[in-house]
Amino acid sequence: MDDDGANDGDSGAAAHPLAREQAHLTASRAALRAMREDVEALDIRDVTANWVNAIVLQAQIDDRIKALADLAHTPLFFGRLNYLHAPGAELAEGAEGEQFYIGRRHVHDADGDPMVIDWRAPVSQPFYRASKNDPQDIALRRRFGYTGGELTAYEDEHLSDPSEAAAVSKLLQQEIERPRVGPMRDIVATIQPEQDEIVRSGLSGSVCVQGGPGTGKTAVGLHRVAYLLYAHRERLARTGTLVIGPNRSFLHYIEQVLPALGELEVKQATVEDLVARDGLEIRGADTAATAVVKGDARMAEVLRRAVRSHVTPPAEPLMVVRGSRRWRVPAYELEEIVAELQDRDIRYGAARDALPQRIAHTVLVRMEQAGEAPDDRVQDAVARSAAVKAAVKAMWPAVEPAKLVLRLLSDARFLAEHAAGVLSEEEQALLLWAKPFRSVKSAKWSAADLVLIDEAADLVERTHSLGHVVLDEAQDLSPMQYRAVGRRCTTGSATVLGDLAQGTTPWATRSWDEALSHLGKAEAVLEELTAGFRVPREVIAYASRLLPSISPGLAPVSSVRETPGSLVVAPAVEPSELTAAVVGACRDSLRHEGSIGLIAADARVPELARALEEAGMAYLSPGEETTAFSRLTLVPASLAKGLEYDYVVLDEPAAIVSGEPDERTGLRRLYVCLTRAVSGLTLLHADPLPAELV
Numbered sequence: 001m002d003d004d005g006a007n008d009g010d011s012g013a014a015a016h017p018l019a020r021e022q023a024h025l026t027a028s029r030a031a032l033r034a035m036r037e038d039v040e041a042l043d044i045r046d047v048t049a050n051w052v053n054a055i056v057l058q059a060q061i062d063d064r065i066k067a068l069a070d071l072a073h074t075p076l077f078f079g080r081l082n083y084l085h086a087p088g089a090e091l092a093e094g095a096e097g098e099q100f101y102i103g104r105r106h107v108h109d110a111d112g113d114p115m116v117i118d119w120r121a122p123v124s125q126p127f128y129r130a131s132k133n134d135p136q137d138i139a140l141r142r143r144f145g146y147t148g149g150e151l152t153a154y155e156d157e158h159l160s161d162p163s164e165a166a167a168v169s170k171l172l173q174q175e176i177e178r179p180r181v182g183p184m185r186d187i188v189a190t191i192q193p194e195q196d197e198i199v200r201s202g203l204s205g206s207v208c209v210q211g212g213p214g215t216g217k218t219a220v221g222l223h224r225v226a227y228l229l230y231a232h233r234e235r236l237a238r239t240g241t242l243v244i245g246p247n248r249s250f251l252h253y254i255e256q257v258l259p260a261l262g263e264l265e266v267k268q269a270t271v272e273d274l275v276a277r278d279g280l281e282i283r284g285a286d287t288a289a290t291a292v293v294k295g296d297a298r299m300a301e302v303l304r305r306a307v308r309s310h311v312t313p314p315a316e317p318l319m320v321v322r323g324s325r326r327w328r329v330p331a332y333e334l335e336e337i338v339a340e341l342q343d344r345d346i347r348y349g350a351a352r353d354a355l356p357q358r359i360a361h362t363v364l365v366r367m368e369q370a371g372e373a374p375d376d377r378v379q380d381a382v383a384r385s386a387a388v389k390a391a392v393k394a395m396w397p398a399v400e401p402a403k404l405v406l407r408l409l410s411d412a413r414f415l416a417e418h419a420a421g422v423l424s425e426e427e428q429a430l431l432l433w434a435k436p437f438r439s440v441k442s443a444k445w446s447a448a449d450l451v452l453i454d455e456a457a458d459l460v461e462r463t464h465s466l467g468h469v470v471l472d473e474a475q476d477l478s479p480m481q482y483r484a485v486g487r488r489c490t491t492g493s494a495t496v497l498g499d500l501a502q503g504t505t506p507w508a509t510r511s512w513d514e515a516l517s518h519l520g521k522a523e524a525v526l527e528e529l530t531a532g533f534r535v536p537r538e539v540i541a542y543a544s545r546l547l548p549s550i551s552p553g554l555a556p557v558s559s560v561r562e563t564p565g566s567l568v569v570a571p572a573v574e575p576s577e578l579t580a581a582v583v584g585a586c587r588d589s590l591r592h593e594g595s596i597g598l599i600a601a602d603a604r605v606p607e608l609a610r611a612l613e614e615a616g617m618a619y620l621s622p623g624e625e626t627t628a629f630s631r632l633t634l635v636p637a638s639l640a641k642g643l644e645y646d647y648v649v650l651d652e653p654a655a656i657v658s659g660e661p662d663e664r665t666g667l668r669r670l671y672v673c674l675t676r677a678v679s680g681l682t683l684l685h686a687d688p689l690p691a692e693l694v
């Protein structure tokens with residue numbers, strides 16, 4: 001057999017393929033070390049003009065050194081491709097094939113020849129996409145297996161050999177099934193073809209991915225950012241990228257993935273972070289009914305009208321005095337200027353800034369007509385004169401966004417004036433505070449209020465737009481929140497990830513078309529992921545019983561994990577015995593390798609926390625990293641979304657359902673909780689299980 005035929009064997013013989021691959025790994029590591037040493041040896045004393053430059057340059061060098069680190073437990077390369085012909089070369093008869101090792105980052109030798117190719121490079125793409133049906137000029141695809149940082153196995157596919165049957169890769173399966181501990185990790189070695197298409201889709205277009213639990217949406221979103229930064233590094237360094245997730249614990253859970261891929265610059269935030277304003281804290285909460293109205297896209301029209309209502313046509317002519325002369329601009333001319341600015345598609349604040357010069361220009365025209373020869377300085381002086389300033393203030397006063405929203409929520413007449421024909425009287429009543437607040441500072445703003453203020457702020461002054469935004473768990477956003485995210489990528493593109501069946505807010509997304517239009521990305525391409533990488537087949541089948549009630553029409557996930565015995569539904573116990581039974585189930589689960597999540601209705605969490613403490617079992621909060629000391633996390637149902645654990649113990653499903661304002665939301669919350677397990681789910685209950693599950 002040749003180089004590519006044999007599989008495992010002893011690495012003693014230098015000629016053995018495995019030994020040769022190990023030697024390439026050793027050489028690549030040495031080359032990476034040399035690259036790092038080159039950077040470390042840079043002496044910037046002579047090239048920087050001042051200390052600011054020096055600090056900036058040194059920071060860049062430090063980042064580069066960090067990026068060149070060789071992490072002992074992350075394989076430097078995980079695959080190899082042998083092309084039939086040299087890629088890019090004319091596919092002429094006799095053109096030579098080439099061989100590439102695919103890894104997390106580019107490594108070259110002292111001559112600059114590549115030893116490892118970045119997974120994001122175009123030549124790496126067939127590693128993810130080529131198949132027997134479409135070999136993409138690949139003769140051999142080799143996957144490497146590692147044990148504790150050592151290269152110990154490999155597996156070959158001869159994609160262009162018609163005599164070899166297509167087979168499921170064992171190494172791939174093992175990698176997918178590796179137990180989970182700690183934060184989320186990257187999936188560069190095993191990105192699937194349908195995922196890769198999303199990861200590598202172009203920067204100019206937006207993509208929306210509908211996918212059931214565990215289909216890799218979050219993973220795909222993060223790898224897409226890494227890919228875009230590789231393919232469009234300069235542009236995105238200028239314009240910026242952002243990943244938006246539902247809450248802090250989720251962001252903690254995913255925050256390691258991009259740095260592990262060498263990308264340190266990507267910001268992560270919640271929607272609340274985006275709309276946060278200095279000096280305004282969230283101290284209030286809305287009822288569901290009020291929050292629904294505040295999150296409705298029609299609020300944008302109410303705000304638009306309210307902002308524009310500040311423009312008042314002039315009642316009197318304007319008189320500007322210069323030296324011994326007085327210049328008069330009649331009211332109708334001022335009105336024309338105002339009308340012209342109102343018709344233009346510019347922000348309220350920008351129009352206000354333009355107004356003094358417009359008025360001054362009119363005065364200048366008059367001066368010229370009278371035979372004077374005023375220059376730009378005269379125009380500036382007129383624009384800055386007290387008379388013009390006063391006129392501008394009267395016609396186009398400054399609008400403070402928070403004050404405007406304060407007034408809308410406190411002043412029934414002001415609200416009615418701008419909501420007439422847009423919101424019903426009942427809806428207006430829901431918006432008004434029972435006891436109005438006096439000032440922006442003392443008001444108990446809710447999360448939805450800050451989104452309204454953000455919308456108002458954008459009417460006054462254009463929000464800064466980024467180059468690319470990834471929006472995860474999008475299904476929970478209100479239309480007004482979609483707008484808030486959308487204005488942060490007006491000039492860029494977006495990747496929207498979500499699952500309609502996991503929407504647990506009263507305003508949850510009903511259709512992606514609708515959501516994308518609120519986001520301002522109606523042209524986004526809708527993709528669907530259906531292969532599940534997290535939840536074992538038995539467990540996802542059980543959870544999918546809820547689908548007809550929570551999201552009719554959505555196809556169930558088909559799991560790639562065959563784990564017999566992964567689902568245990570314990571018989572009902574007496575209510576007084578439930579907590580003890582749950583603690584016992586946690587103890588049993590801890591006998592397995594990996595992380596354990598105890599998920600319970602929020603209201604049950606304090607009691608379970610006490611019981612765990614009494615039993616002497618240490619536990620973590622969601623998003624906290626598992627340690628040698630504790631692998632058990634106590635998860636309130638409201639924070640379970642997006643997270644995963646090897647083994648999940650699920651406490652009292654009926655309480656999770658009844659913990660939500662309505663039954664559909666309750667069942668959706670339960671669906672989220674049922675789909676967090678990678679290897680096993682144990683369900684304990686005293687109350688009857690929801691009928692939909694039985």
Ligand SMILES: Nc1ncnc2c1ncn2[C@@H]1O[C@H](COP(=O)(O)OP(=O)(O)OP(=O)(O)O)[C@@H](O)[C@H]1O
Nearest residue numbers: 187190191192213214215216217218219533534642
């Ligand atoms: N191609 C893959 N190879 C290996 N593991 C994968 C692959 N795709 C996804 N996974 C793993 O499957 C798990 C679920 O992925 P992820 O959290 O991205 O799913 P999701 O669709 O966002 O789920 P949810 O809807 O529950 O938030 C993660 O552990 C992820 O690393």
